Amino acid sequence: MLEIRNLHVSANNKPILKGISLSLKRGEIHSIMGPNGSGKSTLAGVLAGRQSYEVTDGEIIYEGKDLLEMAPEDRAREGIFLAFQYPVEIRGVSNMYFLRAALNAIRKHRGEEEVDAMDFLALVRSKMKILHMDEALINRAVNEGFSGGEKKRNEIFQLAVLEPSLAILDETDSGLDIDALKTVAQGVNALRSPDRAFLVITHYQRLLNYIVPDFVHVLAEGRIVLSGDKSLALELEEKGYSWLEKEPVG
C-alpha cells in the first residue's frame, strides 16, 4: 500500500533523508529505529505532508497515488494517520467536537453520510474502553492541560476512532512510564488488522516488546542501514547504535 522509493529530503537546505526506500503492505507492522537525528521524525513528517520539508528526489506511492502531490488533509482523508510526537493543544475546542469534525471530514470525502451526535457518542464510548480513557478527558479541550501520557493516549484514541489504513506512530513511547506504555501498546494491538499497516517509529526497543513488529529497519544518517525481523531490535538493544556505523551497509 505504501512504496517509498529513493526518497531524498532536505530541511533548511540541509539534506536529512538521503535515499530511503521502503515498502509496506496491509496488515504489516514495520518499525523504524535509529539514533537521535537520524531522520526518523522527518520521515513521519514527510509522509503526513508537513510543509517545512523539501523533497529533492524520489517518490512516494500510496494506494497507487502520488502521495507527494496530495494536500495534508487529503492524505488524512485517504487513510493516513500520524500519532504526533508532540500533540498540539487547541484551546476551547473539546476533544469530542474535534474528533467528530475530523471523522465527518473523512466520511464526507468517502461519500458517506456524516455521523450524528448519538451514534458518535456510542462509537467514542466503545473506543474509550480499549484505551481505558477517562470520559472526562474526551470532554476537555484537545490536549489542553493533558499530561504527557494523556496526550499520547489521546493520539491512540483518535487513531482508534478514525480507523486509518496507515498509522504512523512517531515516538509514541517517549515520555511514557511503563504502565502508560503498556496501555498504549495494548490499544495499538487491539487495532491491528489485516487491512491496516503500522509504521512504528521509536528510539528504544522497549515499545517493541509490546507491539511486536514484522520488520525492523534501522535508520542512521538519513539512510536505512539495516533491515530485519524483530530480533534485530533486540540486537540493537544489546549493542546500541554505534556499531552500525562501522558495519558495511547491507
Next chain:
Amino acid sequence: MPTETQQIHELANQEYKYGFYTDVEADAVPPGLNEEIIRLISEKKGEPEFMLEWRLKAYRHWLTLEEPHWSNVFYPPIDYQSIIYYSAPSKQAKTTSLEDVDPEILDTYRKLGIPLEEQALLAGVAVDAVFDSVSVATTFKEKLAELGIIFCSFSEAVRNHPELVQKYLGSVVPHSDNFFACLNAAVFSDGSFCYVPKGVRCPMELSTYFRINAAKTGQFERTLLIADEGAYVSYLEGCTAPMRDENQLHAAVVELVALDNAQIKYSTIQNWYPGDDEGRGGIYNFVTKRGKCAGANSKISWTQVETGSAITWKYPSCILQGDNSVGEFYSVALTKKRQQADTGTKMIHIGKNTRSTIVSKGISAGFGQNTYRGLVKILGGAENARNYTQCDSMLIGDKCGAHTFPYIEIKNSTAQMEHEASTSKIGEDQIFYCQQRGLSAEDAISMIVNGFCKEVFKELPMEFAVEAQKLLSVSLEGSVG
C-alpha cells in the same frame, strides 16, 4: 411560482415607481450643522421643549470640543458640515432591488443562511413599506405591555413617556460627555427605549424585533434602557449579517440604568460594512456605551462580538455605584483586511463590595489592527472591590497587529485585582495537526478561533452564540494565505 419574496419585490418596485422616493426627499434637511438645523430636527420630530433645550445645550458644548485622536486608529479628517443630520428613515433605502447589491455581501448572506426577505432589509433595499415587521413588532409589544414593559422607539418614548425620558436621559452619558456622544446628543435621530418596571422579569430576549428593525437604525442612534428595582432584561442589538449604509460616520450612544437588585444583559453583534480590501467605504463606528449600576446588588453585563466596520471605537463601561453591584464585559473583536478596532471597557468601582469581570478576545488577520484599551478604577469608598481581567490576543498572519493598553487606578487598599494577558499566533503546528486529522486549513482556523472565543460566546443568548460562531467562520474565510 410567485413566492412571497417576489411579491414583496414587485410591491417595493411599484411603490418606487409611484414617487415614494420623491416624497422622502422632501423630508430631509440640508447638509451641515447649526442651531437652526437642530431646531428643525426637534420640530420635525414634534419634541417637547426640554428635548430641544437638551439638544442645543449639547450642540453648544460640542462647539467647544475637538475631535479626539488618542485612540490607536487612523482615518482622514471628517467634514462635519457635509453630513446630512436628518432624513426620514426610508431615505436610506436607495437601492431598489437585491440585484443592485454588492455580490460579495449577498454571498455572505447566503453563507449565513439569512432568509431572502431579511437580506433585502439588511441590504437597505426599499421593502420596509411592505414587510411584515410591523405586525411582528405589534404582537411583541402587546405581550410586553401586559407586564408594564415599555419598549418603543426613542421618538415614541419622548412623546408618550416624557417624564421617564427627562429623568434618565443623559444620566449615564451626559450631553457633554465626549466629542461623539455630544454630537449624538445634539442631533440623534432615533433609537430604542426600554423601561422594565419594578420586579418584572422581561420574558423574552428583546432581539427579534430589533433584528428586523436594525436595517433602519440611523447614523446617530440613541438607546436608553432602564431596569427598575428587581427587574431583569436581556437585550440584543445588531445582527450577524453585514449591513450596508450610505452614512460612513456612526456615532451612537447607549445608556443603561439598573436600580436596586436589577439586572441588564446587553449583547451586541456588530457587522457593519468593513470596506473593501483597501479599506475604502467602510463604516466608522464611534460609539459611547455606558451602564450605571445605580442600585445596590444590581448587575450590568455587556457582551459584544465586533466583526464589522472599518474603524471601531467603543468602550462599553459600567459605573458600579450601588453597593455589591457587578459589572461584566465580554468581548470578541475581529479585525481583518484594513480594519482597525480600539475597544475595551471601563469599570468604575464606587460602591462597596463591587465586582467586575473583563474578558477580551482580540483576533487580527490580514492587515487588521486590534487594540484593547481598558480602565479599572477603584475609588476611595469602594471597600473590598474586586476585578478580574483577562485579555487575549490572537494573530493570524504576519501583517496584522495586536495592542493592549490596560489602565488601573486604585484609591482603596482593600481592592483585589487580577490581570491575565496572552498573545498567541495561530501556529502552523496547530493548523497542521488539524489538517492531519482531515480538516481543511480554513476549517482548522475557524475551529481554533472559535475555541479561543468560547468564554465570550457562552455569554451570548443561545441562538446568537450559534450565529456568532458561524459569523466568525465566514469572516475568516480567505485569511489563510
